Amino acid sequence: MTDNSRDLIQRVAQGIEASQTTSTTPPGPTEGETRPAAAAEHIEAINQVFALFRLNYHNQYYAAFPDAEQLKQIKKLWLDSLRDYPVEQILRGARHAIEHSEYLPTLNRMHECCQAGLAEFGLPSTRDAYVEACNARSPKSAQRWSHPAVYLAGRDSEWFFLANEAEQRALPVFERHYRDYCARVMRGEEFSIPPEQTLEHHEAEPLPVEEQLEQLRKLREETGI
DSSP: OOHHHHHHHHHHTTSSSGGGGSSSSSSOOOOOOOOOOOHHHHHHHHHHHHHHHHHHHHHHHHOOOHHHHHHHHHHHHHHHHHTSSSSSHHHHHHHHHHHHHHSSOOHHHHHHHHHHHHTTTOOOHHHHHHHHHHHOOGGGGGSOOOOOOHHHHHHHHHHHHHHHHHHHHHHHHHHHHHHHHHHHTHHHHOOOOOOOOOOOOOOOOOOOOOHHHHHHHHHHHHHTO
16 A cells, blocks of 8 residues: 555545545435435545545456446445445545455445444444343443443433334434444544442431430320320
8 A cells, every 4th residue: 555545544534535626426316315315424425435445446446437427326325325324434444445455345345344443443333232232231330341332322222222122123223322422432532431320328317315205105196005
């Protein structure tokens, strides 16, 4: 890998390079698309990824994407498939792909690289994190977690919900929280597991002897003892 390639990898990972300077065929909304329009930052991220691939896989890139219209359609496909990842994870996935393979990645391989990028921060995959959160015993904060982000995502999803809802409903909720924490970790934030909040217990102060005797007298009158 050349020094120029390394420099561009770093710039892309930091989201610095503007999309309009890296591609003349930005991805647009697919005709008949029902999902919400992709955020501008995700469109820019996909353009950055393809610019990075173009530089590092030059011959393979032009063989795979011979014309602008085809490239536009492929970008739409990648955008729709990767849009649920945080931008930071997409960019780091692209960097992982380049650093670990001399071949232009497929979309399926790109998904694997996005998940592999989590490991660089000690973060488990979304699926592994979900299973860990669901299987954690109480008290939750006392368990040994693979990463604080897993605990925090489980807490924000609500433990009762994770334990009692089917995976079909619970996993998307957990995934949304977990990906948000993963993105923040990739941006340099640090998290810790807060201690369990315990209720303060105060022993009641004993009543004066006179009041105790008065209450005893009333109790005898009421019970006839």
